[in-house]
Amino acid sequence: MLIGNRVVxxxxxxxxxxxMSLAIHDHRLAKPGPQNAALRDYDSVRRAIAFIxxxxxxxPTIESMADAAGVTPDELHHLFRRWAGLTPKAFMQALTxxxxxxxxxxxxxxxxxALDSGLSGPGRLHDLFVTHEAMSPGEWKNGGAGVTLxxxxxxxxxxxxxxxxxxxxxAGLAFADPGEEQASLADMQRRWPRATYVEDRDGTxxxxxxxxxxxxxxxxxxxxxVLIGTDFEVRVWETLLKIPMGRAVCYSDIAAKINSPKASxxxxxxxxxxxxxxxxxxxxxxxxxxxxxxxxxxxxxxxAMLGWEAGQVGIH
Numbered sequence: 001m002l003i004g005n006r007v008v009x010x011x012x013x014x015x016x017x018x019x020m021s022l023a024i025h026d027h028r029l030a031k032p033g034p035q036n037a038a039l040r041d042y043d044s045v046r047r048a049i050a051f052i053x054x055x056x057x058x059x060p061t062i063e064s065m066a067d068a069a070g071v072t073p074d075e076l077h078h079l080f081r082r083w084a085g086l087t088p089k090a091f092m093q094a095l096t097x098x099x100x101x102x103x104x105x106x107x108x109x110x111x112x113x114a115l116d117s118g119l120s121g122p123g124r125l126h127d128l129f130v131t132h133e134a135m136s137p138g139e140w141k142n143g144g145a146g147v148t149l150x151x152x153x154x155x156x157x158x159x160x161x162x163x164x165x166x167x168x169x170x171a172g173l174a175f176a177d178p179g180e181e182q183a184s185l186a187d188m189q190r191r192w193p194r195a196t197y198v199e200d201r202d203g204t205x206x207x208x209x210x211x212x213x214x215x216x217x218x219x220x221x222x223x224x225x226v227l228i229g230t231d232f233e234v235r236v237w238e239t240l241l242k243i244p245m246g247r248a249v250c251y252s253d254i255a256a257k258i259n260s261p262k263a264s265x266x267x268x269x270x271x272x273x274x275x276x277x278x279x280x281x282x283x284x285x286x287x288x289x290x291x292x293x294x295x296x297x298x299x300x301x302x303x304a305m306l307g308w309e310a311g312q313v314g315i316h
Contacts (some may be wrong), residue, residue: 006266007024020136033230036154036155038156038157039155039159039178041079041082041083041157041162041166042083042156042158042159042208042304043159044069044070044071044076044079045069045079045080045083045304046159046177046300046301047068047069047070048065048066048068048069048088048091048302049095049300049303049304049307050068050160050263050300051064051065051068051069051115052065052095053095053281053299053300053303054093055093055094057095060092062076062088062089064078065088066088066090076088076292082312083308083311084307084310084312085190085311085312086307086310088194088313090310091307091311093309094306094310094311095260095306095307097289097290097305098290099290099310100248100288100290100291100292100306101140101289101290101304102285103246103247103248103286103290103306104248104250104286104289104290105247105251109271116155123125126232126315129217129218129219129221129222129223129227130222130223130224130225130241130279130280131222131223131224131225132169132224132225132226132227132238132241133168133169133224133225133226133227134226134227134228134229134234135147135228138226138282139228142193142194142305143192143193144191144192144193144194144195144228145194147166147192147195147196148166148167148195148197148198149165149166149171149172149192149195149196149197149202150165150166150197150198150199150202150203150204151163151164151165151172151188151197151198151199151200151204152199152201152202152204152205152208153181153201154201154205154208155206156175156208156211156212157208157212157304157308158175158278158304158305158308159175159176159177159301160175160176160177160181160184160189161173161174161175161180161208161211161212162175162176162184162185162210163204163207163211164188164204164275165200165203165204165207166226168224168226169223169225169226170211170222170223170224170225170226170276170279171225171226171228171275171276172188172191172275172276172277173211173275173277173278173279174187174188174275174277174297175277175278175297175298175301176189176297177298184297188209188275190283191228191273192228192247207223210223211223211278211279212221214312215311223279224281225276225280227275228275229270229273229275232258232266232270233270233273234260235255235258236267236270236271236274237270237274237276237280237282239254239257239258240271240274240281240282240284240285241280243281243284243285245281245284245309245312245313246309246310246312246313248284248285248286248287248306249269249276249285250285250286250287250288250290251264251267251271251285251287252264252266252267252288254267254271254285260264268285268293268294271285272294273296273297273298274296277296278299278305282295282296283295283301283302283306284306289309
């Protein structure tokens with residue numbers, strides 16, 4: 001697809017449809033198993049990323065990447081094409097430090113431009129549109145007492161996603177590798193220990209589809225999220241929402257934007273506590289010089305998200 005002077009590669013609708021159909025209709029996802037195609041794809045991607053990260057200096061061949069991922073070279077090529085719209089070579093380039101530095105270009109001005117254009121500006125052409133509100137300090141300090149949160153396990157391009165919803169919108173989004181689903185859920189529950197949790201896979205399926213099916217990313221139908229945290233954390237998360245896909249900012253620029261220029265370390269901590277991963281794009285916060293630093297759900301998953309987004313906006 002040609003947009004302006006950029007060639008944008010979009011994953012084939014057939015794959016998106018198949019993935020989301022599995023997420024909604026395949027009841028095996030209540031306890032994700034190896035039969036699920038979407039999760040199997042991410043598992044291969046995860047293995048390839050781990051191999052690339054360890055051997056990038058040697059410029060690994062497609063054959064060695066495929067062997068590490070447990071697939072043939074031809075299968076690896078088709079896997080990356082349908083998963084991210086990229087060739088394995090292009091995806092490998094999207095994981096380099098040079099690419100990360102490119103994402104950080106004019107880091108401070110990215111946030112300035114976002115304030116000028118709003119969350120629906122032209123720079124967000126390929127992004128998930130979000131409208132948000134913050135839970136009151138009283139509700140947050142009570143540990144979620146009196147709040148009912150519904151959750152479900154769903155397939156996503158980044159492994160099993162745990163979607164958590166309140167009556168006001170999406171409240172949490174976590175990720176888990178195989179066998180870690182309950183640990184990831186417990187991690188989220190510790191954030192609001194006094195809330196009432198109800199497993200509701202069917203009730204959260206539509207939210208999962210809104211998040212991961214790019215065809216549903218529409219400015220006139222924004223995804224509603226509710227931010228549950230301290231005032232400082234919420235200000236950091238609101239700033240993260242201003243970073244468009246295909247760009248990144250460093251922690252110090254976030255600190256400056258919220259008028260706390262000496263609070264880079266505190267900003268990093270708040271980014272790490274972001275309860276709505278991917279939607280509130282904490283993966284787009286990098287260290288100075290393009291360092292990936294940490295990510296609550298694993299550096300490999302952060303790399304996968306940045307590589308996947310490269311395919312969405314044609315940056316490769």
